[in-house]
Amino acid sequence: MTVITKQAVNPTAHLTPADIELLGIELDAIRQDILDSRGESDAAYIRKVVDVQRKLELGSRAVLIASIFPPAWVLGTVGLSVAKILENMEIGHNVMHGQWDWMRDSKIHSTTWEWDNASTADGWKHSHNEIHHTYTNIVGKDNDLGYGIMRVDEDQRWIPMYLAQPLWNFINACFFEYGIAAYDLELGKNLAVPKEKRSEQFKENARKTLRKIRKQATKDYLVHPALSIPTGSFLPTLAANFTANVVRNVWSHSVIMCGHFPEGVETFEKKSIPDNETRGEWYLRQMLGSANISGSKFMHLMTGNLSHQIEHHLFPDLPSNRYAEVAPKVKALFDKYDLHYHEASLPAQVYSAWHKVVRLSLPNGWLATTTPTNAPQQLALLYKMTTGGPKVRRAAQARLQQQARRLETAA
Amino acid sequence: MPTAALLDRLRRVADAAVTPLEIDDVLDVFHPLRSGAPLRGRVVEVRHETADAATLVIKPGKDWAGHVPGQYLRVGVDVDGVRLWRTYSLTHGPRPDGCISITVKAIPDGTVSQHLVRRVRVGQLIQLGQAEGDFVLPDPLPAKLLLVTAGSGITPVIGMLRNLFSRAVPVQADIVLLHSALSRSEVIFGEELRGYAAAGLLRLVELHTDVDGVLDVAHPERGLATIVADLAERTTYACGPVGLLDALEEHHTAHGLPLHLERFRTELIAIGEGGTVAFADGTVVETDAATPILDAAESAGVLMPSGCRIGVCFGCVLPLREGAVRDLRNGELTVAAPGDGVAIQTCISAAAGACVIDHPRSSA
Numbered sequence: 001m002t003v004i005t006k007q008a009v010n011p012t013a014h015l016t017p018a019d020i021e022l023l024g025i026e027l028d029a030i031r032q033d034i035l036d037s038r039g040e041s042d043a044a045y046i047r048k049v050v051d052v053q054r055k056l057e058l059g060s061r062a063v064l065i066a067s068i069f070p071p072a073w074v075l076g077t078v079g080l081s082v083a084k085i086l087e088n089m090e091i092g093h094n095v096m097h098g099q100w101d102w103m104r105d106s107k108i109h110s111t112t113w114e115w116d117n118a119s120t121a122d123g124w125k126h127s128h129n130e131i132h133h134t135y136t137n138i139v140g141k142d143n144d145l146g147y148g149i150m151r152v153d154e155d156q157r158w159i160p161m162y163l164a165q166p167l168w169n170f171i172n173a174c175f176f177e178y179g180i181a182a183y184d185l186e187l188g189k190n191l192a193v194p195k196e197k198r199s200e201q202f203k204e205n206a207r208k209t210l211r212k213i214r215k216q217a218t219k220d221y222l223v224h225p226a227l228s229i230p231t232g233s234f235l236p237t238l239a240a241n242f243t244a245n246v247v248r249n250v251w252s253h254s255v256i257m258c259g260h261f262p263e264g265v266e267t268f269e270k271k272s273i274p275d276n277e278t279r280g281e282w283y284l285r286q287m288l289g290s291a292n293i294s295g296s297k298f299m300h301l302m303t304g305n306l307s308h309q310i311e312h313h314l315f316p317d318l319p320s321n322r323y324a325e326v327a328p329k330v331k332a333l334f335d336k337y338d339l340h341y342h343e344a345s346l347p348a349q350v351y352s353a354w355h356k357v358v359r360l361s362l363p364n365g366w367l368a369t370t371t372p373t374n375a376p377q378q379l380a381l382l383y384k385m386t387t388g389g390p391k392v393r394r395a396a397q398a399r400l401q402q403q404a405r406r407l408e409t410a411a
Numbered sequence: 412m413p414t415a416a417l418l419d420r421l422r423r424v425a426d427a428a429v430t431p432l433e434i435d436d437v438l439d440v441f442h443p444l445r446s447g448a449p450l451r452g453r454v455v456e457v458r459h460e461t462a463d464a465a466t467l468v469i470k471p472g473k474d475w476a477g478h479v480p481g482q483y484l485r486v487g488v489d490v491d492g493v494r495l496w497r498t499y500s501l502t503h504g505p506r507p508d509g510c511i512s513i514t515v516k517a518i519p520d521g522t523v524s525q526h527l528v529r530r531v532r533v534g535q536l537i538q539l540g541q542a543e544g545d546f547v548l549p550d551p552l553p554a555k556l557l558l559v560t561a562g563s564g565i566t567p568v569i570g571m572l573r574n575l576f577s578r579a580v581p582v583q584a585d586i587v588l589l590h591s592a593l594s595r596s597e598v599i600f601g602e603e604l605r606g607y608a609a610a611g612l613l614r615l616v617e618l619h620t621d622v623d624g625v626l627d628v629a630h631p632e633r634g635l636a637t638i639v640a641d642l643a644e645r646t647t648y649a650c651g652p653v654g655l656l657d658a659l660e661e662h663h664t665a666h667g668l669p670l671h672l673e674r675f676r677t678e679l680i681a682i683g684e685g686g687t688v689a690f691a692d693g694t695v696v697e698t699d700a701a702t703p704i705l706d707a708a709e710s711a712g713v714l715m716p717s718g719c720r721i722g723v724c725f726g727c728v729l730p731l732r733e734g735a736v737r738d739l740r741n742g743e744l745t746v747a748a749p750g751d752g753v754a755i756q757t758c759i760s761a762a763a764g765a766c767v768i769d770h771p772r773s774s775a
Contacts, residue, residue: 032741043492054432054440098725101754104494107436110725111754114431129724215430223428282721316723 002154003139003269004288011266012284014338023337024280030329031315034322043103045321049090049301050108057083065228067236077240081247082302087116088252089304094320096125101317118177118213123184123205133316137260137267137289144260145267147172147183151360153267158363158397160386165361169354176249181209220245251302255293258349259309262291263356264342286313287334291342292327293349300324310341363397365404443536446473450539454531455510464516464563464599465528466502471511471539478511478542480504480570481648481673485750486513487538490526494538496751497523498676500566500650501542504574514599516563546650546673547571552584553646557639559659561591561626561651562599567673568650569600576612586613587639591651594621628658635662643668650675680746682735686762690770698762703739705757715757715770722759731755734766 004010015023060079067073092115094100100108114121127143135141139155146152150169151162172179182188190202220241228237266288274281293299293307300307300323308323311330318326334341344352359367363385370378385396425434435447443451452475456468478484478501487496499513506512517528531537548556548571558568568588575582592598598617608615616638618626628635636642643666649659650673663670684700690713698707705727708715718726722740730752736745739759747753752769 028740035741035743039491039493040489041492043489051440054437058437096725098728098756101725101728103489103492104753105489107439109754111728116431125724125726126718130718130726133723134719134721212431215427218427219430223424227428279721317725 003267003272005269005272006155011288011340015284019337020280020284021278022280023333024278024283026333027283027314027330028279030326030333031318034315034318034326038102038319038322042319042321043100043105046091046095046100046103046108046319049086053083053086053091057087061224064224064233064237064240066231066233067228067240068231068233073236073240077243077247080240080244081251084116084244084248085251085302088248089255089306090301090320091115091304092117093304093306096121097129098317099319116216118181118209118216119184120181120205120208120212123209124180127184127186129316133313136286136313137265138270138273138285139267140270143183143186147179148186148188150357152261152356154360154364155267155269156360158360158393162361163386166354166358169357173250173253174246176253177245178213181213185209254346254350254353255303255306257353258293258346259290259306261353261356262342262344262349263352264340265289265291283314284339286310287330287339289313291344291349293346294343295346297324299346307346310343363393363400365397365400368407369400369403444470444472448472448474450474450541451536452511452539454533454535454537457531457533459528460514460599461516461597461601463528463597464514466512466514467527467531468510468512469537469539470509475509475511475539476541477505479547480574481547481567482542482544482570483546483567484511484513484542485540486527487540488523488526488531490522495523496538496540496748500570500673502566502570502573504570504577514563514566514569516599544673546648546671548575548648552582554585555641555645556584556586557642557645557647558586558588559590559635559647559649559651559655560588561655562593562597564649564651564655564673564675565590565599565604566650568648569603571648572604572607572613576607587616587645588613589616589618589626589635589638591618591620591626591655594619626655628655628662635659647671649673680733680735680748681764682744682746683764686734686764686766688734688762688766688768690768692771700737700761700763701739702761703758704736704755704760704762704766704768707762708757713770717758720758722756725756727757728754729757730769732767732769735763736760736766737763 004012056079060076060083063072063079064076067076092113095108095113096110096115098110101110106112110125115124117124132142132144137145139145139153146156149172150165151158185202185205190198221238224241225234225238228234268285268289273285287310290309290313292310293303295307305320305323306312308327311318311323311326312320314330315326331341362382366378366382381396381400385393388396422434428434429437438445439448442448444453450472452469452471454467455470456466458466458468460466480501480503483498483500485496485498487494499515501511502514503510503512515524515527517524546567558571560568572588575584588604590598590604595601595617598604604615607613626635627633630637639645646669647659647663648671649656653674656672656674659670660672685698685702688696688698688704688708690696690708694711694713696707696711696713698704705715705717705720709717716727716729718724720727731745731747731754732752733747733749735747736755737743737760738745739761744763745753745755745760757768
C-alpha cells in the first residue's frame with residue numbers, strides 16, 4: 001500500500017476534523033460500555049484459560065515422556081503446540097497489554113507476567129505496546145512494518161536485498177520468537193554500532209534476552225527430554241518440543257502478518273501525523289491500519305483474539321474476550337463514516353499478506369508490468385537493477401512506474 | 412546430601428522444567444492451600460448471625476502461622492472480578508479443626524462487606540494475610556476484666572471469650588461484658604453471649620440504643636461507673652466506634668485506669684480535585700486535577716517510567732499505595748487504602764486527593 005496521503009484518493013478525505021472527533025467520541029462510548037460491564041465473568045474467563053493452558057501443557061509434556069510411541073508423540077506434540085499458542089496469544093500477549101490489570105491480581109498482571117517466548121516481557125512491552133501500538137503503521141516509526149528486514153510498503157525504498165525477503169519471511173516465521181527477540185533489542189541497529197560504543201541499556205537487555213533464551217532452551221531441549229530418558233524418549237521429546245515451537249512460531253507469525261500486512265491495509269506518512277494528534281485521529285489511524293480475520297470461536301481463541309485486530313488496536317487494554325462483542329458496533333461505525341472494514345478468512349489474509357511480501361520483494365511496478373512475453377527483458381532489467389548502483393535503480397524504477405501507470409489507465 | 416539441599420536442587424530442576432513460570436505457579440493449579448503458596452483460604456462454612464452479619468469459617472493454607480484471640484487479618488476477595496482487601500477480626504480462638512473465622516457486618520454501600528455477607532459461597536478461595544495486632548489478653552489473665560464493645564466491635568472480643576470458655580481447664584476470671592448495639596436483634600452473637608451469661612461465665616450488660624440511648628461513658632448517673640460498680644478494680648478492653656473509644660480513653664486516663672483499645676481503622680480516603688503526590692524518596696509534588704501525575708512528577712524532576720503517554724502501553728504503571736486518582740479519559744475514580752498498592756497508569760491519571768506512590772519500584 002502507499003501511504004494514504006500519496007494515494008490518488010485519500011480514504012479519509014471525506015471526513016472533516018469534526019467528523020473525526022465525533023468518531024472518537026463514539027468509539028470512547030463503546031469502550032466505556034465494556035468498562036462498565038467488565039466483571040466477575042471476565043475474570044472467570046481468563047482464569048479458566050490460564051487453568052486449561054497449564055493443565056494442557058503439563059498433560060502434553062507428561063504424554064511426551066513416552067513419545068517413543070508414535071501415537072504419544074503425535075498427541076503430545078499437538079497438545080504442546082496448542083498450549084504454547086494459547087500461552088503466547090490469548091494469555092501472554094493480552095496480559096502484557098494490561099487487559100487484566102483491573103483485576104488487581106498480581107499473578108495475572110502486566111507488570112509481573114513473563115511469557116514462554118525468547119523475547120523478554122520488558123523488551124516486548126516496549127517495542128510492541130509502546131512503539132507499535134502508538135505509532136501503528138507510520139512508515140519509519142512503526143518497526144512492525146517489515147520488522148526492519150522486509151519491505152511491506154511501496155513507500156519503503158527498494159534495494160536488492162529485498163529480493164530475498166520471501167525467504168527471510170519464511171525463515172522468520174519458523175523462528176519467529178527469536179526474530180521478535182532480535183527485533184525487540186533492535187539488534188541490527190545496535191550491532192552496527194562499534195562494540196565499545198554500544199549503550200549500557202542495550203548490553204543489559206541483550207544479557208537478559210540471552211539468559212531468557214538459555215532458560216527456554218534448557219527447558220524444551222534438555223530438562224524435558226532428560227525426563228523422558230527412562231522410556232528411551234530423549235530424542236522424540238526433543239523433536240516434539242522443537243516441532244511445537246515451530247508450529248507456535250509459524251502460527252503466531254501468520255496471525256500477526258494478517259493484522260497489518262494484507263493488501264489494502266493503510267499506512268501513514270510520518271510528516272502527515274500532527275505532533276498533537278487528537279484521540280479521534282489516533283483512532284482513525286488504528287481503524288485503517290489493521291485487518292481482521294473471520295472464523296470460528298476456536299480460531300479467535302487461538303489467535304488470542306488478534307483476529308479482531310481492528311478492535312484490539314482501537315482498545316488494546318480491553319479484555320480480549322470482549323472484542324467479539326464490540327466488533328459489530330465498531331463495524332457499524334466504519335459503515336457510518338464510510339470507511340473500509342478490512343476483514344477476510346485466515347487463508348485469504350495469509351495469502352494476501354504473502355502476496356504483498358512477494359510483490360514488494362520486487363521493485364514497484366515490476367510484477368504488474370511483467371507478462372509471459374516480456375519476461376526475459378523484465379528479468380534482464382531486474383538483474384541490472386540488482387547489480388547496478390542507486391542511479392541505475394532510480395532510472396529503471398521511474399520507467400517501471402510510468403509503464404505501470406500506463407497499464408492502469410488502459411485497463 | 413542433607414534434605415534441605417536436596418529439596419532445593421529438586422526445586423531448581425522443577426523450576427527449570429516450567430520456566431518462565433515457577434513450579435509454584437503450576438502447583439497452585441492443583442493445590443492452592445499447600446505450604447509455600449501465597450497465603451489463601453477456602454471458605455468451608457457461611458453462617459448468618461443477624462440479618463446483616465455472617466460468619467465465614469475458613470480453612471487457611473498450610474503456612475497459616477496461627478493467631479492469638481483478639482487479633483485481626485487482611486482478607487482479599489474478588490468483588491466483580493476486582494481483588495479488594497479489608498481487615499477483619501478473627502472471631503474464634505485457635506480451633507481444633509485448624510479453621511479460622513471472621514464475622515462480617517454488611518454496611519450499606521460496603522462493597523466488600525456486602526459481598527462477604529451475601530455473595531460468598533462455600534468452596535470459594537480468598538486471599539489472606541497473617542494475623543496481626545496486639546489487642547490480646549495477657550497471660551495470666553487479670554482477675555477482673557471489663558470488656559466494652561459496640562456493634563461489630565464485639566468481633567475481636569468474641570474470639571477471646573470463645574477461647575477462654577472452651578479451655579479444658581475452665582478459666583477463673585470475673586468478666587463483665589458491656590455490649591452496645593442498635594437493637595436486640597442487631598446483637599451479633601446475641602444468643603451465644605446470653606448463653607455465657609446464663610451459665611454464669613460472665614456478667615452481660617446489653618445496651619440497645621433504640622430504647623436505651625447511646626452509652627454516655629462519663630455520665631454521673633447513667634455512666635460506666637454506675638453500670639460497673641467495681642470499675643476501679645477492672646482492666647478494660649474495648650472495641651467499637653471512634654466516639655466511644657475516645658470517651659473511654661478520656662475517662663480512664665482521668666481516673667488512672669488500665670485500658671486497651673482496638674480501633675477499626677476505617678480508611679476514609681479524602682477525594683478531591685488535584686492534590687499532592689508523595690514518592691518513596693520523599694519528593695512531594697503538588698498537582699491539579701487536569702495534569703497527569705506523570706507530567707507533574709517529571710516537571711518536578713522525578714525520573715518516571717513512561718511510554719506512549721496516551722494510556723495505551725502500560726509502560727508507566729506504578730503502585731498507588733494510598734490515595735485516589737481520576738482517569739482523565741472518563742473520570743473514573745480509583746481509590747487505594749494504605750497497604751493496597753493498586754497499579755495505576757500515571758500518564759492518564761490525575762490526583763484526586765493526597766496520593767502516595769511507590770517509586771522507585773521496591774522490587775522488579
